[in-house]
Amino acid sequence: xxxxxxxxxxxxxxxxxxxxxxxxxxxxxxxxxxxxxxxxxxxxxxxxxxxxxxxxxxxxxxxxxxxxxxxxxxxxxxxxxxxxxxxxxxxxxxxxxxxxxxxxxxxxxxxxxxxxxxxxxxxxxxxxxxxxxxxxxxxxxxxxxxxxxxxxxxxxxxxxxxxxxxxxxxxxxxxxxxxxxxxxxxxxxxxxxxxxxxxxxxxxxxxxxxxxxxxxxxxxxxxxxxxxxxxxxxxxxxxxxxxxxxxxxxxxxxxxxxxxxxxxxxxxxxxxxxxxxxxxxxxxxxxxxxxxxxxxxxxxxxxxxxxxxxxxxxxxxxxxxxxxxxxxxxxxxxxxxxxxxxxxxxxxxxxxxxxxxxxxxxxxxxxxxxxxxxxxxxxxx
Numbered sequence: 001x002x003x004x005x006x007x008x009x010x011x012x013x014x015x016x017x018x019x020x021x022x023x024x025x026x027x028x029x030x031x032x033x034x035x036x037x038x039x040x041x042x043x044x045x046x047x048x049x050x051x052x053x054x055x056x057x058x059x060x061x062x063x064x065x066x067x068x069x070x071x072x073x074x075x076x077x078x079x080x081x082x083x084x085x086x087x088x089x090x091x092x093x094x095x096x097x098x099x100x101x102x103x104x105x106x107x108x109x110x111x112x113x114x115x116x117x118x119x120x121x122x123x124x125x126x127x128x129x130x131x132x133x134x135x136x137x138x139x140x141x142x143x144x145x146x147x148x149x150x151x152x153x154x155x156x157x158x159x160x161x162x163x164x165x166x167x168x169x170x171x172x173x174x175x176x177x178x179x180x181x182x183x184x185x186x187x188x189x190x191x192x193x194x195x196x197x198x199x200x201x202x203x204x205x206x207x208x209x210x211x212x213x214x215x216x217x218x219x220x221x222x223x224x225x226x227x228x229x230x231x232x233x234x235x236x237x238x239x240x241x242x243x244x245x246x247x248x249x250x251x252x253x254x255x256x257x258x259x260x261x262x263x264x265x266x267x268x269x270x271x272x273x274x275x276x277x278x279x280x281x282x283x284x285x286x287x288x289x290x291x292x293x294x295x296x297x298x299x300x301x302x303x304x305x306x307x308x309x310x311x312x313x314x315x316x317x318x319x320x321x322x323x324x325x326x327x328x329x330x331x332x333x334x335x336x337x338x339x340x341x342x343x344x345x346x347x348x349x350x351x352x353x354x355x356x357x358x359x360x361x362x363x364x365x366x367x368x369x370x371x372x373x374x375x376x377x378x379x380x381x
Contacts, residue, residue, distance in 0.1 A: 020274075021087075023053055023056065025299060026053065026303070030054065030303070033300050040304075042307070045311075045312055045313050048313075052082070053083050056080055057088075059078065061078065061081060062379065062381040063076045063078045064077045064376060064377075065376075065377045065378050066375060066376055067377050068370060073367050073374070077364065077365075084262070084264065091263075091264070092350070092355060093262075093263030094260050094263040095350050097263060097318060099346055101259065103338050103346075105338075106159065106323075106336060108184055108192070109184070110181060111243055112178065112243065112254055112258070113143070113179045113181055114242040115138075115176060115177040115239065115241055116176045117176065120227060120230070120231060121231075124219070129311075132166075134214045135177050138211035138214055139162055139177040139207060142206045142207040143181055144158070146203060147185050154189065155187060156186065156190075157185050157186055157187075157323050157328065159321075159322050159324035161319075161320055162320075163258045163319075164262070164318075165178060166309045167309050169284040169286065171284075171306065171309075173308055173309075180254065180258060182322075185322075185323070186323050191330045191333050192333075198243070200243055204237060211239070212232075215228075262318060266306050266309045267302075267305075267306060271283055278298065279297065279299065280297060283295070353365060
């Protein structure tokens, strides 16, 4: 059941309090879901990640023992699952990944460009996930070739951070690539040339051709030619490429937006309005008109929408190209976004203890009796 809702009648949208946890919903229904859908091709990685998420912060994953040196109080700290399908652990992953990207970037303007594809191609990428590599290849080749063609003698190379998203706000399968691109490039003789204008119409057609050619080569001309010709006729202006007009600087918010879906489930727990034990009700905001939508679906359908977005093991959802893939000969002449001296300090702020302090204003190793700092004793796996 889907219905549009008005903001002023939707206090649940303003309220970001988590009332229902994915962990609890999966723990209650996952085994029955697997039995009911025995004919469904559930990849081994899905079973693995769901089990880890359900076991997060339980004795099943072990615990660490802390003791207060003053009053002798003992405290058990249950281990986390480290799964990117876990909302809690996913938050940590996104923060650390965001920090790693920021420390790699130059202090220059960047632009956020999104490469989307025809929905006729979506099933191919879902059926054969190896094809997702082609999305990275096509989007990066599109940008790199555009910069190269501007001044062929200089062979300008920009910095590109590419991130795969496999869903939209309604959680349906919709693979697309978010890229963060330097508004400038290094050449053979030029340290860094600014590029204030990027032709998105040119990128659209270029991206479409590169991707369709790659897919035809991978799938086979005989099996793909008819669809390729159909897509060219239907999308004669190329695939949609969205970009902000300008970005004054590379911000942590921009990076976090691009990578947040790589380390979390497709559904933020704060978007779940209700769960009655059988149906899950949630909201999302449509991209097309920014209207808010409330949807109620059976818990099994809810699971199906979520698990298809779990990536295969060792699949890299964030990749680097151009001058961000390896050091250019002019690297030492550029100013880094974050100075090397501050790396250690910033990384320490993303430690387990500091993140809990920052989010909940609670020190996890503070003695509950006397308030002194407890000392780690041993680990039980």
